[in-house]
Amino acid sequence: VGKSKVDEEVLDELEEILISSDVGVETTVKIIRRIEDRVARDKFMSTSELDSILREEIAVLLSENKSADVSGDFETPLGVKPYVIMVVGVNGVGKTTTIGKLAAQYHKAGKKVVLGAGDTFRAAAVDQLKLWGERVGVPVIDHGMNTDPASVAYDAVKQGTETGADVVIVDTAGRLHTKVNLMNELAKIKRVMQKFSAEAPHEVLLVLDGSTGQNAFIQAQEFTKATEVTALAITKLDGTAKGGVVIGISDQFKIPVKYIGVGERIEDLQVFSKQTFVESLFKK
Amino acid sequence: MFDNLQDKLNKAIRTLKGSGKITDVNVASTVKEIRRALTDADVNFKVAKDITDQIREEAIGQKIMIAVEPGQMLVKIVHDKLTELMGGQAESVNLKGSPAIVLIAGLQGSGKTTFTGKLAHNIKKQGRQVIVAACDIYRPAAIAQLQTLGEQIGVEVYAEPDNKNAVEIARNAVEYAKKNSKNVVIIDTAGRLAIDEAMMQEVENVKKAIEPTETLFVVDSMTGQDAVNTAKTFNDRLNFDGVVLTKLDGDSRGGAALSIRQVVSKPIKYMSTGEKMEDLDIFYPDRMASRILGM
Numbered sequence: 001v002g003k004s005k006v007d008e009e010v011l012d013e014l015e016e017i018l019i020s021s022d023v024g025v026e027t028t029v030k031i032i033r034r035i036e037d038r039v040a041r042d043k044f045m046s047t048s049e050l051d052s053i054l055r056e057e058i059a060v061l062l063s064e065n066k067s068a069d070v071s072g073d074f075e076t077p078l079g080v081k082p083y084v085i086m087v088v089g090v091n092g093v094g095k096t097t098t099i100g101k102l103a104a105q106y107h108k109a110g111k112k113v114v115l116g117a118g119d120t121f122r123a124a125a126v127d128q129l130k131l132w133g134e135r136v137g138v139p140v141i142d143h144g145m146n147t148d149p150a151s152v153a154y155d156a157v158k159q160g161t162e163t164g165a166d167v168v169i170v171d172t173a174g175r176l177h178t179k180v181n182l183m184n185e186l187a188k189i190k191r192v193m194q195k196f197s198a199e200a201p202h203e204v205l206l207v208l209d210g211s212t213g214q215n216a217f218i219q220a221q222e223f224t225k226a227t228e229v230t231a232l233a234i235t236k237l238d239g240t241a242k243g244g245v246v247i248g249i250s251d252q253f254k255i256p257v258k259y260i261g262v263g264e265r266i267e268d269l270q271v272f273s274k275q276t277f278v279e280s281l282f283k284k
Numbered sequence: 285m286f287d288n289l290q291d292k293l294n295k296a297i298r299t300l301k302g303s304g305k306i307t308d309v310n311v312a313s314t315v316k317e318i319r320r321a322l323t324d325a326d327v328n329f330k331v332a333k334d335i336t337d338q339i340r341e342e343a344i345g346q347k348i349m350i351a352v353e354p355g356q357m358l359v360k361i362v363h364d365k366l367t368e369l370m371g372g373q374a375e376s377v378n379l380k381g382s383p384a385i386v387l388i389a390g391l392q393g394s395g396k397t398t399f400t401g402k403l404a405h406n407i408k409k410q411g412r413q414v415i416v417a418a419c420d421i422y423r424p425a426a427i428a429q430l431q432t433l434g435e436q437i438g439v440e441v442y443a444e445p446d447n448k449n450a451v452e453i454a455r456n457a458v459e460y461a462k463k464n465s466k467n468v469v470i471i472d473t474a475g476r477l478a479i480d481e482a483m484m485q486e487v488e489n490v491k492k493a494i495e496p497t498e499t500l501f502v503v504d505s506m507t508g509q510d511a512v513n514t515a516k517t518f519n520d521r522l523n524f525d526g527v528v529l530t531k532l533d534g535d536s537r538g539g540a541a542l543s544i545r546q547v548v549s550k551p552i553k554y555m556s557t558g559e560k561m562e563d564l565d566i567f568y569p570d571r572m573a574s575r576i577l578g579m
């Protein structure tokens with residue numbers, strides 16, 4: 001602060017900001033190296049130049065994936081009918097809530113939505129999704145608790161198809177990626193859905209908690225292995241956590257961040273904006 | 285990770301010349317490696333800095349026997365330090381009083397409701413009369429969730445589905461426990477962000493109204509750098525007695541445990557290690573230190 005030239009001290013300060021935002025040592029070092037290279041090349045760089053270069057570098061790391069820009073809004077036709085979204089992630093990150101919010105957005109945009117209560121394990125998970133369904137005014141397919149989640153998913157896709165739905169969103173139970181059986185179960189849910197509709201799910205949305213630290217990286221890696229994740233949602237960014245770990249995730253796995261969760265209310269879902277995200281990293 | 289750190293430290297030390305003693309100069313690069321390893325394990329940046337500064341002081345002047353793996357020796361110094369900082373001994377919860385009142389608080393999705401069930405299950409097994417109270421009036425099906433767990437463990441759930449006042453429900457739950465001569469009442473509350481003033485005020489009011497014997501802050505072991513902000517604010521508002529660390533059945537490194545301990549000086553009392561009601565353990569600082577270092 002107050003400096004006009006990029007020196008060691010400025011870079012140390014930068015390192016502190018990035019690490020404190022959960023960006024992680026590896027990605028932080030990567031970003032700082034790039035800045036150092038540019039300083040070496042351009043000889044002199046003012047701190048205000050640094051600022052804009054930094055934003056550029058981070059934006060580059062946040063993967064460029066065109067599909068994200070196309071389907072980010074809720075009005076654009078989805079190309080297939082029904083467009084099936086399977087939502088996965090570790091325990092308590094905000095999957096069910098995100099489904100409720102997504103359903104609300106699609107519904108508001110005039111799309112017909114069907115939800116599948118595929119978490120048949122966690123206490124009252126089906127009730128929770130059904131309440132979201134009521135709130136939004138969309139049907140929820142459920143087989144009750146302790147039933148086969150794959151069969152719920154199948155029925156949701158079937159029902160969605162038969163009733164001419166635009167979007168089917170399937171909830172799954174939270175699971176830690178270290179639990180092999182549970183990860184295999186996800187693959188099975190996918191396979192069973194494909195018996196009805198070969199291309200389903202068209203989207204596998206991995207939900208990450210914005211306050212999670214470096215473990216989010218391993219989550220992205222393992223869920224991708226099990227289910228070929230196609231998009232990310234980062235929740236709980238209404239708090240003081242910055243969610244910086246997604247910069248490295250998006251860089252390494254080339255999975256676009258599509259949505260961010262900014263609260264518990266039905267309207268608290270936003271389409272991800274790189275620019276806003278980067279700004280928020282540097283906001284005190 | 286552990287091998288990684290040990291290798292890096294070995295390398296940093298092997299490049300030294302001279303006495304084989306750790307000196308001010310040669311310790312700098314090793315300290316940097318240690319700091320990075322800690323932040324990689326989600327220890328807060330500032331906390332990691334403080335700790336490595338302390339380690340630097342302690343390491344300087346110590347004989348490093350190049351022959352017996354200097355990296356190993358340094359890692360041991362770090363491990364012992366982390367163990368000491370996390371409190372050395374395990375501490376239990378205070379269940380004195382009639383009834384003993386336990387208040388549970390924390391961020392959204394951290395594992396409060398599940399822990400409420402686990403603690404009740406554990407207390408019941410000790411032969412005490414315990415009830416749990418559903419004071420989350422916001423989350424869809426929060427009451428049903430606690431009721432499902434209550435049924436599983438055979439513990440009564442106090443709930444008022446039509447009451448939208450968490451303070452009142454908590455107070456009534458305690459009254460109910462007194463009248464029915466229960467030994468322990470555990471109060472589950474809604475998840476809340478530390479910066480949500482109205483919600484923080486609510487839980488503060490709950491605490492004032494029921495004067496719990498024990499207030500526990502539940503935190504997800506996967507939490508990153510922000511753990512310190514959250515813990516600090518919850519502690520400022522609630523002056524909690526202990527911390528519960530959840531989801532340790534995964535592979536998170538759990539650096540948040542160390543950060544929180546450093547910032548609020550409150551003991552970590554329980555570890556939650558799964559979704560089942562049996563998956564509860566007391567906290568072992570030395571195991572946590574090994575985990576953070578990836579040992």
Ligand SMILES: Nc1nc2c(ncn2[C@@H]2O[C@H](COP(=O)(O)OP(=O)(O)OP(=O)(O)O)[C@@H](O)[C@H]2O)c(=O)[nH]1
Nearest residue numbers: 091092093094095096097174236261262263392393
């Ligand atoms: N502040 C905040 N809270 C959120 C957000 N998204 C979800 N939550 C809260 O986080 C908690 C967990 O949300 P759920 O939707 O139940 O999470 P989940 O991933 O379905 O959980 P499991 O099914 O148990 O694995 C709830 O209290 C939600 O209200 C968000 O963007 N901001």
Ligand SMILES: Nc1nc2c(ncn2[C@@H]2O[C@H](COP(=O)(O)OP(=O)(O)OP(=O)(O)O)[C@@H](O)[C@H]2O)c(=O)[nH]1
Nearest residue numbers: 091092392393394395396397398475531556557558
């Ligand atoms: N693997 C694992 N999952 C856990 C553990 N503790 C809780 N969970 C899961 O984490 C998710 C959230 O747990 P809850 O008990 O609903 O969390 P909460 O803090 O009450 O959530 P809110 O009331 O929404 O703030 C659920 O899926 C639980 O089953 C644990 O130790 N290990």
Ligand SMILES: [K+]
Nearest residue numbers: 237239240241
């Ligand atoms: K934020």
Ligand SMILES: [Mg+2]
Nearest residue numbers: 095096119125
């Ligand atoms: Mg859920």
Ligand SMILES: [Mg+2]
Nearest residue numbers: 396397420475
């Ligand atoms: Mg709860």
